[in-house]
Amino acid sequence: MRDRVRYDERTAVVVVDLQNDFAQPEGSLYVRGGEEIVGAANLEVERALAAGAFVVYTQDWHPPDTPHFAPYGGKWPVHCVHDTWGAEFPPGLVVVGPQVRKAQGHEDGYSGFTVEHVRTGARFSTDLETLLRAREITKLVIVGLATDYCVKETGLDGIRLGFHVTVLRDAVRAVDVEPGDGERALDELAAAGVMVV
Numbered sequence: 001m002r003d004r005v006r007y008d009e010r011t012a013v014v015v016v017d018l019q020n021d022f023a024q025p026e027g028s029l030y031v032r033g034g035e036e037i038v039g040a041a042n043l044e045v046e047r048a049l050a051a052g053a054f055v056v057y058t059q060d061w062h063p064p065d066t067p068h069f070a071p072y073g074g075k076w077p078v079h080c081v082h083d084t085w086g087a088e089f090p091p092g093l094v095v096v097g098p099q100v101r102k103a104q105g106h107e108d109g110y111s112g113f114t115v116e117h118v119r120t121g122a123r124f125s126t127d128l129e130t131l132l133r134a135r136e137i138t139k140l141v142i143v144g145l146a147t148d149y150c151v152k153e154t155g156l157d158g159i160r161l162g163f164h165v166t167v168l169r170d171a172v173r174a175v176d177v178e179p180g181d182g183e184r185a186l187d188e189l190a191a192a193g194v195m196v197v
Helices: 034-050 128-134 147-160 181-192
Strands: 011-016 054-060 099-102 114-117 123-125 139-145 164-173
Touching (some): 011 034, 034 139, 123 128, 139 147, 147 181, 164 181
Parallel strands (some): 011 139, 054 099
Antiparallel strands (some): 114 123
């Protein structure tokens, strides 16, 4: 199946939120199996670079007191606070491109493309689309965490913005707050036009 992913200079690998708090067992919002996809992500980065493709990384980059967090009225434990271990990339991840830091204020930042203010609902764009358009990227290959949140929302936004989007099943993992959330997210992506391989 992997040979269906062809890299060229119009393709970008988007490594979504592959950060310690999600990808390490001691992380505050550990996604089961998250550490296993570092190698899969690295393989795609290497394949992409060999073909002249672009690589970009998204990062949650929260303030310590955002209403995104449960202590301040949100649904999630404190995670990926800027300039902490939890927000850093895990050891061994090959980082060779720009980082798009999202949810730097009082926003939910599930998509790599947009954030939404928790209280007002106002939506704002990140720098991701601008980076991709500047390089005339038309195809996205998404890897990272988590399938049922940031991977899903990044993929749906990518389709909405007119990109051809592929999600690599073996290079994502799900939170699965409810059993099956990850599979349902992949089904939703496929229904929206994302290629899931």
